[in-house]
Amino acid sequence: MAAGAANDEELMAQLGEATAREARMIGINWVLTPDIDLNYNFNNPVTTIRALRDKPDLVGRLATVLIQALQMHGVAATAKHFPGDGMDDRDQHLVTSINTSPLTSGGRDGLGLCAGDCAPAGAKSAMSDMTTVAMAH
Numbered sequence: 463m464a465a466g467a468a469n470d471e472e473l474m475a476q477l478g479e480a481t482a483r484e485a486r487m488i489g490i491n492w493v494l495t496p497d498i499d500l501n502y503n504f505n506n507p508v509t510t511i512r513a514l515r516d517k518p519d520l521v522g523r524l525a526t527v528l529i530q531a532l533q534m535h536g537v538a539a540t541a542k543h544f545p546g547d548g549m550d551d552r553d554q555h556l557v558t559s560i561n562t563s564p565l566t567s568g569g570r571d572g573l574g575l576c577a578g579d580c581a582p583a584g585a586k587s588a589m590s591d592m593t594t595v596a597m598a599h
Contacts, residue, residue, distance in 0.1 A: 494542060500515070
C-alpha cells in the first residue's frame with residue numbers, strides 16, 4: 463500500500479531493481495510479485511496490506527513499471543492474482559473465498575484492467591516479457 467500511495471514510477475523502478483538484486487544474491491530468479499489485486503474490500507485481511515491501491519489505472523501502471531524493473535535485472539516477475547483476490551472478507555490462504563466482482567467490458571474494468579495492463583492476451587504478453595500470471599487460489 464505504501465508503494466501505491468507514493469504513486470511514483472521511479473520509486474517503483476528502484477523497488478524492482480533492489481528486489482531483483484537481493485533475490486539474485488541468494489539464488490532466487492523468480493519472484494511472486496507484484497500483487498495486482500485491487501483493495502476494493504477494506505475488510506479483507508490480505509489485500510488491505512498487500513494491494514497497491516484500489517484504482518485500476520494506478521495499479522496497472524505501477525505494476526508494469528515494477529515488472530519491467532524486476533525482469534530488466536534478471537528476475538522473472540509474477541503478476542498475481544487473476545482475476546483477483548480480496549473481494550471476500552476471509553483470508554483466501556485459509557479458506558476458499560468468493561470473488562463477486564464482475565468482469566464486464568471484456569475484463570477491462572476493475573480487476574481485469576490491472577491484469578490487462580500487465581499481461582495482455584496473445585503476443586503482447588510475450589512482448590512485455592512478463593513470465594507468469596498467478597491465478598487466484
